[in-house]
Amino acid sequence: MAPRSTDRRQAIAVEVTGAIGAVYATRTVVSVIERGVHVELIVSDYGRRLLRDELGEQASIDRFVPYLKEKYGAGVDAGTVTVHSNRDLGATIASGSHGCSGMAIVPCSMKTLAAVAHGLSRSLVERAADVMLKEQRRLVIVPRETPMSLPQLKNMVLCAEAGAMILPAMPAFYQLPKTLDDLADFMAGKILSALGFEHQLYPPWTGKTPSV
Ligand SMILES: Cc1cc2nc3c(=O)[nH]c(=O)nc-3n(C[C@H](O)[C@H](O)[C@H](O)COP(=O)(O)O)c2cc1C
Numbered sequence: 693m694a695p696r697s698t699d700r701r702q703a704i705a706v707e708v709t710g711a712i713g714a715v716y717a718t719r720t721v722v723s724v725i726e727r728g729v730h731v732e733l734i735v736s737d738y739g740r741r742l743l744r745d746e747l748g749e750q751a752s753i754d755r756f757v758p759y760l761k762e763k764y765g766a767g768v769d770a771g772t773v774t775v776h777s778n779r780d781l782g783a784t785i786a787s788g789s790h791g792c793s794g795m796a797i798v799p800c801s802m803k804t805l806a807a808v809a810h811g812l813s814r815s816l817v818e819r820a821a822d823v824m825l826k827e828q829r830r831l832v833i834v835p836r837e838t839p840m841s842l843p844q845l846k847n848m849v850l851c852a853e854a855g856a857m858i859l860p861a862m863p864a865f866y867q868l869p870k871t872l873d874d875l876a877d878f879m880a881g882k883i884l885s886a887l888g889f890e891h892q893l894y895p896p897w898t899g900k901t902p903s904v
Pocket of ligand 1: 708709710711712736737738739745800801802803804836837
């Protein structure tokens with residue numbers, strides 16, 4: 693599934709870590725590749741567990757792309773995916789010379805949030821996020837935890853100050869969601885907007901409210 697070296701299509705990185713909300717990650721990956729974009733995918737050890745725990749063995753990382761195709765349809769063939777080892781600090785996206793234009797960490801654990809906030813770069817998840825910040829490219833962090841401690845809140849501030857967008861996993865309800873997929877569509881839509889893509893993953897707020 694890796695693009696040829698001459699392939700100059702846009703590339704977006706998606707990082708999946710061990711916080712609740714695997715369906716946010718799958719919907720985001722699919723929505724990006726449906727646009728013919730190449731996805732650089734990094735899944736932490738606990739992210740891998742999350743995929744299996746929440747979506748079943750069929751969504752384990754070695755079967756991830758077939759799983760996406762089965763659940764979301766043939767649109768998945770429009771793009772390509774490279775799955776990186778989180779231990780490979782020599783991967784292409786560990787360098788600022790890689791032309792990855794944006795990254796979403798979805799969902800983002802408090803552990804990874806802390807590591808990004810402090811520039812630790814111990815794993816590829818952490819290093820590739822650090823590269824986005826140093827190259828001043830779009831980094832979208834989708835934290836999931838509740839309630840949050842003061843250190844966790846401060847880590848979000850540090851990331852925002854460093855240039856990341858903090859986009860909490862807080863789906864809206866004005867669109868009257870009926871299914872979990874509707875909630876995932878909303879979050880993926882927010883992430884796509886933040887990465888600069890147009891989409892119709894949720895209806896825009898119309899401004900129509902009862903008279904108050
Ligand atoms: C079932 C399960 C659910 C978890 N949910 C969350 C969560 O929602 N938010 C969070 O910050 N950590 C959560 N954790 C803890 C993280 O997975 C843990 O801190 C892990 O070390 C994160 O590592 P990673 O960021 O490298 O994936 C959860 C762990 C498990 C096993």
